[in-house]
Amino acid sequence: MxxxxxxxxxxxxxxxxxxxxxxxxxxxxxxxxxxxxxxxxxxxxxxxxxxxxxxxxxxxxxxxxxxxxxxxxxxxxxxxxxxxxxxxxxxxxxxxxxxxxxxxxxxxxxxxxxxxxxxxxxxxxxxxxxxxxFTRARVLWQLRRSLTAPVTEPRLPDGVTLRAFQPGVDDDSWLALNARAFAEHPEQGRWTAEDLRVRLAEPWFDPAGFLLAVEESTGQLLGFHWTKVHERPGSARIGEVYVLGVDPAAHRGGLGRALTAAGLAYLRDRRGLDRVMLYVDESNSPAVALYERLGFLRWSAHVNYHLG
The missing domain is CATH 3.40.630.30 (Gcn5-related N-acetyltransferase (GNAT))
Structure with a gap:
């Protein structure tokens, strides 16, 4: 040798x-x-x-x-x-x-x-x-959950209904809501119309799996759960809680939990999946606690390192 x-x-x-x-x-x-x-x-x-x-x-x-x-x-x-x-x-x-x-x-x-x-x-x-x-600056957890386990029945607040995203109709309203919901997020809150357009053109995009919570009396968007399905030859299909957001003005009403449950039910019942994943910042304690209450467990970690 x-x-x-x-x-x-x-x-x-x-x-x-x-x-x-x-x-x-x-x-x-x-x-x-x-x-x-x-x-x-x-x-x-x-x-x-x-x-x-x-x-x-x-x-x-x-x-x-x-x-x-x-x-x-x-x-x-x-x-x-x-x-x-x-x-x-x-x-x-x-x-x-x-x-x-x-x-x-x-x-x-x-x-x-x-x-x-x-x-x-x-x-x-x-x-x-x-x-x-480099210094370790940020940790992003990937959490996973089986969809064969019971999924909580979505319970929307009074006066709120769910509908699918309509490309070309909801773009601007959704971008504004996304910016409010992720105002402190280093990436998600900065999405532009082009960022949205590129993803709507991806082969995986499914408008039926992009759920919007709408105030019935005004039509205002209050929250959303955008789901995604990963399909790769040789690998099992898996769903993703792609982006989940709630208008800060609608916090503490149970909307985030209801949206999560609705998206999980969609991935299980409409897409036939038996597992789902999501990404969440380690520092976002309320979101981590919500997902763990809904049966998600830590799967892997992704670390962001800074230099300069």
Missing amino acids: SSAEPTVDQVTRADRLSPTEIADVLALARAAGDTDGADPFDEHTLLRLRDPEAPAVHLIARAGDGTLSGYAHLDTTDPAAGVGVELVTHPARRRNGVGRALARGAVAAATGPLRAWAHGDHPSAAALAVDLG
Whole structure:
């Protein structure tokens, strides 16, 4: 057995990726996700990866034979607020310095503070973050629940009814409600009409699973539960509490609990699913407590690291 140091794959930078390169990155991400039990990229990065106009820096690591061994995505939309970073290394090329080379490349390429996600909270990612001077700043829990267990019957407040989202009709009202409901959230509360449009065009979008709570007397939107179904070849289907929000003026009336229950019932009864997941900030104690009362348990953690 050779005692030589592992060979660090070559890392190159690009401002755009070709369709072939995008396909290779997505295949790499699937391989890593299947190995780790947690996908390396969140939805935001995947959407931007497929958008040739999205401002980004792409770092590509290749082995000696030219095959893709690692990739890092730097979201440079607003460098002053922080450059978002996500990276992945092929399972077969780990412990060869690829991840460290990509991380160092990201630090060198960034023109502002770095905000890096480590999906799955792997010890190797934590060790690399410490070595490079990153600090652990935020934890996002993935919670899961069986849908074969009893689901609470939705009990809406008096004068409130549920209906499905109507694309092109409810867009502006929903964006305004979303901004109020997530005024303190670092990502969700900043959604624009374009953010909404892109997601409404996704193959998974189902308007019947985008539930709106409406005040009957005025038609005003008071809350919503947007559900999502994940379907990937070779994997079991799973539902998601994609986004759940309530107008601050309608808090403490049980609407959040009723909306959650309604969405779970939809995923079980209308979509035939037997399990569901969601993401929630560890620091959002009221939301964590609500979901745990509804039968959700902690499944995995995703950690955001900051530098600068």
